[in-house]
Amino acid sequence: VRAGVEVSVESGPTLCHSDELISYNSIVTVHYTAVIDESSEAGEPGKIVGSTRAGAYGGRGKPLSYLSGHGHILKGWDVGLTGLCQGARATLLITPELAYAAADQAQVDGVPAQATLKFDVEVLGVRQPEMFEQIDSNRDGRFDPDELRAYFIGQNLHDNNAPVSDMFHLLDKDRDGFVSWKEFDGPKGKEAPKPLSTTLKDEL
Ligand SMILES: [Ca+2]
Ligand SMILES: [Ca+2]
Missing domain, CATH: 1.10.238.10 (EF-hand)
Structure with missing residues (x-):
């Protein structure tokens, strides 16, 4: 795998209305499981290093929500998930350059910086925020x-x-x-937004 991210949609829609398409500024809700890929030069291939799913690696069963396109999550996610539809399930293969090699740390929560990661991601929800x-x-x-x-x-x-x-x-x-939120008098929805996860690192 060359530097970057490879995406394959395993199931679900590949075409959808723009309201359901992940784009810059979408609020995206996903379940994911992250494993160290078989091709990885660092870490233990096949090892689960993070998950939102209940039962897998102590996942809490609570999906992750994030704001797309702002670097709040792994670069490989912002790049790889953009253009996917609500309801899609996809595999993302992310080389270290777009994962943790940029984190300037030898290791992030048990994930070696030079690991190639494979994510199994289900796009549960996409909405365009106020x-x-x-x-x-x-x-x-x-x-x-x-x-x-x-x-x-x-x-x-x-x-x-x-x-x-x-x-x-x-x-x-x-x-x-x-x-x-109270002071703002532009489009803002009916109630103050709930905080989202700021980084995927917090979740992993
Ligand atoms: Ca702020
Ligand atoms: Ca103020």
């Missing part, structure tokens, strides 16, 4: 001027510091340097 959730990219329930600026850049709108900070000051009514 604007507030898209801006709050680190999922702490509020956003700062940097998150607002990054949102505009991500939307391919021109980055211009002055208007972004003007807009921010209008939104930050109590002047605490953050715009909370």
Whole structure:
């Protein structure tokens, strides 16, 4: 396997409506099991190193939810899962460059940095978040001027510091340097979003 990620859809749809397609800024809910691949030069091939599924490697049975396209999870996931449909079950083979070799650590929670990993991933849910959730990219329930600026850049709108900070000051009514879900008056859904898992590392 060359550096990168190989994806094969094992079952489920390969074509779907854009609402059900994983793209930049989708909120994705998955079950996964991670094993060290047979081709791996590091670690013990075939060993399960993480899972959300009940019973496997102490998995809790609770799926993982993450925001796609922001590097909150393994790079190989952001690359490999983009374009998959809700309901698909796929195998992802991820070389170390797009997994833990970039983590600048010899080993992450028992996974050697140079391991090639194989993930069995089921895409349980895909939804396109409200604007507030898209801006709050680190999922702490509020956003700062940097998150607002990054949102505009991500939307391919021109980055211009002055208007972004003007807009921010209008939104930050109590002047605490953050715009909370309550303060925000754009599209934000009926209730404050629940926090998502920030990184796959936390889960593994
Ligand atoms: Ca935030
Ligand atoms: Ca505020």
